[in-house]
Amino acid sequence: MLKVYNSLTRRKEVFESLIPGYAGMYVCGPTVSGESHLGHARPYITFDVVYRYLMHLGYKVRYVRNITDAGHFEEEGREAEDKISKKAVIEKLEPMELVQKYTNLFHWAFERFNTLRPSIEPTATGHIVEQIEMIKKIIEDGFAYVVNGSVYFDVKKYNEVFAQKGLPYGILSGRVLEEMLETTRELDNQEEKRNKTDFALWKNAPPEHIMRWPSPWGEGFPGWHIECSAMSQKYLGDQFDIHGGGMDLQFPHHEAEIAQSAVCNGRILAKYWMHNNMITINGKKMGKSYNNVIKLSELFTGNHPMLDQAYHPMTIKFFILQTHYRSTLDFSNDALKAADKGLKRLWEAYENLNKLTNDSGQMTDKNNEKSTVNQQPSTEENLDVKIVKLVNEFEEFINDDFNTAKVLANMFELVPIINGIKDKHIAADTISTSTLQLLQQQMKIYVEDILGLQSIQQHNNTQLNGIIELMINLRKEARQKKDYTLSDRIRNELGALGIQLKDEKDGNISYTIG
RNA sequence: GGUCGGAUGGCCGAGUGGCUAGGCAGAGCUCUGCAAAAGCUCGUACAGCGGUUCGAAUCCGCUUUCGACCUCCA
Incomplete structure (x- = not known):
């Protein structure tokens, strides 16, 4: 029985999909205005495991992950420019050329991580019409207002109406609107808003903006949150099972999504909200604003002042999976080197295990081998029982809110057993054929199908x-x-x-x- | 300032009211022509101070301290 931690209720809950047999999952995807860094690897690897495991459980899963290719306006305005068009000017590229470049780089990196492609990867620019329609609906219902060609969501009014329906603004992040309204913090470019908590659904485009679309309110571009509401609604319906993303998106992004969608659909858009924690570096979140990012391509090549060496994508993936997704994970060279060695040892044992399959005659042929020679005195009376227990716990642990760390720990406990059999420290007949088969079968499922690990070596030459x-x-x-x-x-x-x-x-x- | 979450052995990290997490590093041993690998053995850690309890790293309170969000952010 799968349990997931639901940020909405702050509890672990049994996962029951809205439609039996089907599961819908929406994960906030990358903004392709720059190259992905280590921090980005976390959610996409985390939710890749979720996707794989749901499929393993037999669900027909639709996994939607957007590509944000329209520049999101800095609402509060200090750098009031469309990020993507700004960069395009600097690099003398067409906006869409830039978007394509970083989209390709994103796909390249996550292929190397052996993550599966989502079922649908919709782009924001491809869904301007849907976004405009949604904004129109929100205005019609009276929860948004137009000022100088821009449209703002009226958070206060929303809360008055929807708090009574059990969907107050702040339901996800635990914020209380009244307190936020009282905050005396003053920010620029807010004069158009009725309240500082309001957020843009559509922004009027100044003349220098390259990316712009016609709308009922004039030429402009969509606000930061509306694309996810529009695209999730289009591909997953009014309500779906899992919405995922980084913890830093919980507020305001996901909160805004909930409000927008609630106006249009009358209910909360996702049943389970899953948020991965951040990757830190020297204890601080790795992020653009901190200027402390290490790009994925730099990790793969080792070409960065903070890196002692290059790290294989599988090493990074393994590093991430060794920690529970809701804990922070601190980057360091020592930690990555440890992951590298650990993964190699695990993988070698895994290959050894698979070889035991191939000449299984060795395993069943109990009589003609003097299995007493080299073996350690078996303090472990029931090695069989131990193996079965360790293997069966894979499922228990992954069911416990995707505890990949514990699954891997069990695998490491199996490593000495596997190597022991291979090196004949442990007599082959100590474990039964059925146990060996179980071990081989489950290791394959968990290592390859669910965790999505791959060999670190290229055997193809x-x-x-x-x-x-x-x-x-x-x-x-x-x-x-x-x-x-x-x-x-x-x-x-x-x-x-x-x-x-x-x-x-x-x-x-x-x-x-x- | 508000809200929330952490502080675990040399490093990274699980975790639970009583029973060895695991990885990496380190020490010793076995095997080996020598290595490497592998196997075996070992370090008895839970920020501090109180409290609850037969028993707490795990529950409660306080203190110290770090961080996340409140602004684009995975």
Whole structure:
């Protein structure tokens, strides 16, 4: 039974989809006015696991994640310019050219993370009509007003009406409107608003704005929150199951979405609200405003002053999955290096486990092997029971609000067992065939299908692999002749190239690249 | 200032009223021609001060401290 922490109720709740068998999920996607950084990796990896797990549970899932390609106006106005058009001028690019570039980079990065593409990836600019229609409806119902070609949402009026319907403004973030109205903080460019809590649905475009669309209120562009209301409504309906995004979006973005959609649909747009926590760096949130971001491409190449080395996308993904999504996660080189080593060890054990499948004769053939030789005295009477317990807990843990950290911890507890069987520290007949099958089957499901992990190595170069095999054979021959000078030279020089040879117990030699 | 959330061993991080989280690093050992890898063993941590309790890192209060949101932000 899947339980998710619902930000709306601040409790873990049993997940029950609105329509049995189907699940709708909307996740706030990237603003493609710049390159994605490490902080962005968190929500898309987190919700990728949610998506994968819902599918694993048999739901037919529609996963919608928008691309924000229209510049969101800085409502409070100090830098009152459309972000995207501003950057385009600097870089002398067409706005849509810029948008395309960063969209491509986004897709490139998240393919390397092995995240699945959403079912629909709608763009804000592709849904101007829907947004205008929604704004019209909100005006008609009396919850928005027009000033100088701009449209503002009347938060105070909304709250008066909808608080009685159980949807007060602040329902998600726990804010009390009266308190917010009392705040004496003064900001510029607010004179058009009736109250400082009001937010823009549509902004009149000054002449220098490149991105602009005609509307009933003049030429302009949509406000920051309306696209998500419009697009989620279009593709997921008046109400859907999960709305996800970073914690920093809870207020005001999600709060505004709720209000807009409530006016149009009469109810809260999503049943479960899931928010991932932030990635921090030196204890501070990684974010644009702090000027402390590390871009994903910089992480992949190691090309950043704060990085000791390059980190593989899978390492970063593993790093993220080792922490519960609602906890902050602090970036450091040491932490990423630890993740890198841990992942490699886990993956090697996983491959060892899969090999146990291939020559399963070894496992079933209990009688002809003297399994007493090398083994440790088995303090673990029922290794079988232990394995079954660890494996069965995968489901228990992922069901507990997607606790990938605990799933991985259990996998690490299985690693010594798997390696022990492979190296024959543990007799093969200590565990039953059915347990081995369960282990193999569930590991595959969780490692690959649900967590979406992949090998960190590229095995695709057959020429290189052929050459290495050749060197391995030469080394084997040298060792047989006890020509250790030559055998060590082969191993050392390959090692210097990043190809590590390991002499296995059975006389074979395995290797890892990188 | 308001609202909310943290403070866990050298580092990263789970977590629960009593039972070893896990990873990385470190120490010792086994295996090995030597390495590496692997396996075994080990560090007994929960910010501080009170309180509740037979028992609290886990519940309550206070203190210290860090952070998030209130402005674009994943």
